Amino acid sequence: MSNRSWLVxxxxxxxxxxxxxxxxxxxxxxxxxxxxxxxxxxxxxxxGWAAGFQSxxxxxxxxREAYPQLLxxxxxxxxxxxxxxxxxxxxxxxxxxxQARVGGGTATTCALRSPSSFTERxxxxxxxxxxxxxxxxxxxxxxxxxxxxxxxxxxxxQKALDTRPTFVTVGFVNGDxxxxxxxxxxTPTPGVSPGVTTPAAFASNIAAVVDPLLSFRAPGFVxxxxxxxxxxxxxxxVLATPLxxxxxxxxxxxxxxxxxxxxxxxxxxxxxxxxSASLISTLIIPAIRDGTxxxxxxxxxxxxxxxxxxxxxxxxxxxxxxxxxxxxxxNGYLSAKADSTGLxxxxxxxxxxLARLSGLVRPVINVGSATxxxxxxxxxxxxxxxxxxQKLIANEMIRKINGxxxxxxxxxx
Numbered sequence: 140m141s142n143r144s145w146l147v148x149x150x151x152x153x154x155x156x157x158x159x160x161x162x163x164x165x166x167x168x169x170x171x172x173x174x175x176x177x178x179x180x181x182x183x184x185x186x187g188w189a190a191g192f193q194s195x196x197x198x199x200x201x202x203r204e205a206y207p208q209l210l211x212x213x214x215x216x217x218x219x220x221x222x223x224x225x226x227x228x229x230x231x232x233x234x235x236x237x238q239a240r241v242g243g244g245t246a247t248t249c250a251l252r253s254p255s256s257f258t259e260r261x262x263x264x265x266x267x268x269x270x271x272x273x274x275x276x277x278x279x280x281x282x283x284x285x286x287x288x289x290x291x292x293x294x295x296x297q298k299a300l301d302t303r304p305t306f307v308t309v310g311f312v313n314g315d316x317x318x319x320x321x322x323x324x325x326t327p328t329p330g331v332s333p334g335v336t337t338p339a340a341f342a343s344n345i346a347a348v349v350d351p352l353l354s355f356r357a358p359g360f361v362x363x364x365x366x367x368x369x370x371x372x373x374x375x376x377v378l379a380t381p382l383x384x385x386x387x388x389x390x391x392x393x394x395x396x397x398x399x400x401x402x403x404x405x406x407x408x409x410x411x412x413x414x415s416a417s418l419i420s421t422l423i424i425p426a427i428r429d430g431t432x433x434x435x436x437x438x439x440x441x442x443x444x445x446x447x448x449x450x451x452x453x454x455x456x457x458x459x460x461x462x463x464x465x466x467x468x469x470n471g472y473l474s475a476k477a478d479s480t481g482l483x484x485x486x487x488x489x490x491x492x493l494a495r496l497s498g499l500v501r502p503v504i505n506v507g508s509a510t511x512x513x514x515x516x517x518x519x520x521x522x523x524x525x526x527x528x529q530k531l532i533a534n535e536m537i538r539k540i541n542g543x544x545x546x547x548x549x550x551x552x
Contacts (some may be wrong), residue, residue, distance in 0.1 A: 173215025174548050177368050178306050181216050182262055182299040183207035184274055184348065185310035185372070187523050188532070189265030190289070194519035196240060197267055197285070198227030199253065201518075204526035206533040207263045207308060213537060213548050214306070220263040221289040222256035228285065232519045236401070236509045252288045264290060264298040270314035270336060271344035280333060281314065296348050300355055305365065307352055308536070310372030312487060313522060315341055315469070317377055320462050321420045323453045331451065335461070338468035345371075345476065353480055368544055370536050371477045373470040373486040378459055380491065381513040382521040383418035384503045386438045397506035402427040404434040409449070412438040416456045421504055421521060423452035483536075483543045490535050491516065499527070 191205030211218035226242030315336035327334035437449030
């Protein structure tokens with residue numbers, strides 16, 4: 140690389156040598172990245188997948204395994220992110236059975252942002268918990284502490300434009316529906332479920348971020364600083380992930396025994412689960428353990444009048460169809476939007492399906508495993524990829540990028 144190229148510099152060196160907050164790199168234009176002019180300035184927008192959230196937590200270590208960092212490395216381009224100090228904010232879980240977290244922390248522990256990572260121009264502006272609306276808003280119901288730590292009062296779109304992107308990835312894979320699906324309640328219900336974003340609202344939210352990105356032209360720049368390409372990452376159909384287990388699994392004595400052990404209670408399974416097509420959210424496990432849900436599992440609403448049993452944390456067949464339809468419509472829009480704008484659409488669902496066939500995704504949670512309850516593709520939560528899962532997603536993106544733009548970005552080993 141020439142002496143005008145820009146490397147990923149360790150934070151302590153960045154702070155000591157370059158005064159990163161001053162963003163001195165603007166003084167001299169960077170050299171062409173090894174991947175080509177297309178990748179001169181890369182920015183990732185999105186949710187926990189892009190941010191590097193894993194195992195119910197996030198810190199510098201998990202952030203470095205996120206697909207944007209992997210892509211930037213393969214592109215040979217600059218990559219700056221809002222590093223979250225160890226043990227994390229919150230610290231990731233390290234043992235599924237005990238729910239122990241890095242450094243002995245808890246779900247409310249927050250070690251804040253590493254001072255050495257401060258820079259005005261980030262290459263990753265994704266925020267865990269974000270939905271599509273959050274690309275252009277900092278005040279939605281999804282906003283959290285990390286929104287402030289990462290974005291500093293700006294929206295993801297504003298922060299992305301600060302970096303004068305030439306290549307972008309936009310990935311809101313589950314924030315628009317997963318909380319509703321996992322709760323088993325698909326309509327907005329205060330204190331229970333935010334509901335599912337309508338496909339029309341989702342399309343409007345995505346257009347509100349993609350269109351300004353594509354029309355952006357940085358002052359004084361002809362090509363560098365204007366978006367020339369990118370990826371729209373599709374929504375994940377969570378029904379095909381181990382976030383849910385089928386009602387049929389409850390008749391397996393070993394599985395049922397594992398649930399009892401995980402909750403510390405003997406769970407009563409009602410007869411309407413026999414032969415049921417319902418899916419049960421794994422979130423019922425901590426709810427029973429914590430006493431916020433009775434130690435009873437039913438597979439249809441109204442099983443015990445006056446209680447949430449059979450309704451909360453349970454998706455009946457019609458509700459499953461609603462989730463699948465919403466995801467299909469989200470992805471249909473993203474695919475069409477990519478086609479009409481010269482971007483690339485990447486559907487993560489075939490990647491997950493292949494991982495499931497190869498045994499990297501468990502069809503049913505293994506509550507007896509401390510380290511891989513959901514399979515090697517997922518971390519110690521069933522929604523966010525492990526380092527391996529992130530590599531598989533990144534490689535699929537690279538394959539599609541090379542095919543669309545004629546680049547030769549190498550695959551990740």
